[in-house]
Amino acid sequence: MSDVMIAADDPILESDFMVEMVRQMRALDSYGVWEGLPTNELLDPFVLTKERKREIPVVGDPDEETLSRVQAFYNAIAVLIEKECGKMAVPMVHLSHEGFGRALITVGKLVVMDRTLRDVHRFGFESASKMKTEADKLLSVAVEIIGEHSDVAGM
Amino acid sequence: MSDVMIAADDPILESDFMVEMVRQMRALDSYGVWEGLPTNELLDPFVLTKERKREIPVVGDPDEETLSRVQAFYNAIAVLIEKECGKMAVPMVHLSHEGFGRALITVGKLVVMDRTLRDVHRFGFESASKMKTEADKLLSVAVEIIGEHSDVAGM
Numbered sequence: 001m002s003d004v005m006i007a008a009d010d011p012i013l014e015s016d017f018m019v020e021m022v023r024q025m026r027a028l029d030s031y032g033v034w035e036g037l038p039t040n041e042l043l044d045p046f047v048l049t050k051e052r053k054r055e056i057p058v059v060g061d062p063d064e065e066t067l068s069r070v071q072a073f074y075n076a077i078a079v080l081i082e083k084e085c086g087k088m089a090v091p092m093v094h095l096s097h098e099g100f101g102r103a104l105i106t107v108g109k110l111v112v113m114d115r116t117l118r119d120v121h122r123f124g125f126e127s128a129s130k131m132k133t134e135a136d137k138l139l140s141v142a143v144e145i146i147g148e149h150s151d152v153a154g155m
Numbered sequence: 156m157s158d159v160m161i162a163a164d165d166p167i168l169e170s171d172f173m174v175e176m177v178r179q180m181r182a183l184d185s186y187g188v189w190e191g192l193p194t195n196e197l198l199d200p201f202v203l204t205k206e207r208k209r210e211i212p213v214v215g216d217p218d219e220e221t222l223s224r225v226q227a228f229y230n231a232i233a234v235l236i237e238k239e240c241g242k243m244a245v246p247m248v249h250l251s252h253e254g255f256g257r258a259l260i261t262v263g264k265l266v267v268m269d270r271t272l273r274d275v276h277r278f279g280f281e282s283a284s285k286m287k288t289e290a291d292k293l294l295s296v297a298v299e300i301i302g303e304h305s306d307v308a309g310m
Contacts, residue, residue: 094247110265114264145264
C-alpha cells in the first residue's frame with residue numbers, strides 16, 4: 001500500500017463525522033492492534049484512489065477488515081442520525097455472497113437509509129473529502145425523512 | 156428424528172401460508188434432494204415439539220439448513236404481505252454470532268415487521284398450527300401498519 005492519503009493535519013479529521021469514524025474504528029480494534037495509530041492513518045484504508053482501486057481484482061470476496069470498515073461507516077452515520085434527531089437509529093448491514101448486499105438504517109418503523117451494496121471488496125472513497133460528502137448526504141436525507149414522518153420514526 | 160409431526164391430509168397444508176412455505180422450501184432445494192418428498196414431510200423440520208427441542212443443545216450455532224428454514228419462513232411472510240397489500244415487501248434476515256440476529260420486512264420506507272432473533276439453532280414451532288398462527292399474526296400486524304402509513308409504504 002502506498003503513502004497515507006489523508007494529511008495528519010487535515011481539518012476534515014475534526015468534523016463530527018470523522019471523529020465518529022475514528023471512534024467506530026477504535027471500537028472494532030478489540031486487540032489494540034491500531035492503538036498507536038494516528039487518526040489519519042486509521043482512516044486511510046477508507047480512501048481508495050484510482051491507483052489503489054486498480055490493485056484490487058474486479059471480482060472478489062470482501063475480507064473481514066473490509067467488512068468491518070463497511071460496518072463502521074454505516075454505524076457512524078447511524079450515530080450522527082441519532083444525535084441529530086434524538087431517536088435511536090439502528091444500522092443493519094447484510095451481505096450475501098460475493099460482496100452484494102444491503103445496508104439499512106431504521107429509526108422507529110421508518111427506513112431512513114436504504115442502500116444496495118455491490119463490490120464490497122472494493123469499498124472505499126476517492127478521498128476523505130468525498131467520504132465526508134457522501135456521509136453528509138446520507139445524513140441530511142435521513143434527517144429530512146424523519147422530519148416528514150416523525151410519527152413513524154417515533155413508533 | 157422421530158415420526159412426521161404433520162399429517163399428510165392436514166387441511167392446514169392447503170392454507171395460503173403453508174402453500175407458500177412449500178414453494179419457498181422447494182426454491183431452496185437447488186439440488187432436488189427433497190424432490191420426491193410430500194409437503195407434510197418437507198415442512199416437518201419446522202415443527203419442534205418439546206421432545207425434539209430436548210435433543211438440541213441449549214447453546215449452539217445454527218447450521219445451514221436451519222438458517223435456510225428461518226429465511227424461508229420470513230420470505231413466505233413477505234410474499235403474503237405483498238399479496239395482501241399489492242406493494243413489494245423485502246425481507247432481510249441478519250444473524251450475528253451464536254444465532255442472535257434480526258429479521259426485518261420493509262415495504263417502501265416502512266418497517267412492517269421487526270423481530271429480534273435468538274437461539275436460531277432451535278428455530279421451530281410446537282406444531283404446524285402454532286406456526287401458521289404466528290405467521291397470521293405477523294401478517295395482520297404488517298397489513299395494519301401499512302394501512303395506517305400507506306404514504307411511507309408507498310415511498
